[in-house]
Amino acid sequence: MKTKGFTLDTNIITALIKKDERVLARIRTTRESDLHVTMNAISYYEIKRGLESIRRLEKLKEFESICHDLGILFMDQKDILDHASGLWAKLSQRGLIIEDADILIASIAVVKDYILVSDDTHFERVPELIVENWLKQ
Amino acid sequence: MPLLEIEKIYQRKEEIREYQKANVESETLRFIEDCLWDLNLPQILEKAKISDRELEAWNKLYGFLDDLSPEEWQQFDEAIRRRPLFGKKNINED
DSSP states (O other): OOOOEEEEOHHHHHHHHTTOHHHHHHHHHHHHTTOEEEEEHHHHHHHHHHHHHHTOHHHHHHHHHHHHHHOEEOOOSHHHHHHHHHHHHHHHHTTOOOOHHHHHHHHHHHHTTEEEEOSOGGGGGSTTOOEEOTTOO | OOHHHHHHHOOSHHHHHHHHHHHHHHHHHHHHHHHHHHHTHHHHHHHHHHHHHHHHHHHHHTTTTTTOOHHHHHHHHHHHSOOOSSSSOOGGGO
């Protein structure tokens, strides 16, 4: 199946926020090939959590505006939760369980046909999920 | 228009050739118009606009928190650290 683009995990978005040139370069080349680069619901939640914790209102407002233009992959399909629960059981049976947040991110990516970009190696345990690490290339 | 009817209107061969040439050109223009219609230019332009917005938004995130103090950075890093969503009881329940 043809991928619609890439969804970035929180560690990759944080690297971009911390001015990692590699991430920005990959976003630019990906956009040139007409593929989307998106944030996913869990990463949005985690970054927003960080901004709320430092209580910088202007940053929160700016982040909201940025995310409006970025587009977010939400957990807006029952299929995502069905995939996530099946994945949890599968990994659990094999003794390879990963955190719930990771399971949900992986399921959003798989169901919506996106490649996940992450610096976490444990996503390799997830069947069907295509993972790239833009910090290691 | 059928050639016989054209010949009734345009008597001279030069006139007929002129008509045929114009006809071919208009057909070509119609073809191009159809192609552009099929390509759905407004949709293409809208897509390009979205793409630009998307890239611009990612550019804005580059160095987005440059003005944070070391303490704020520490707080931010701690807050975004992934932790079990449903795995632990609320500390207030203990």
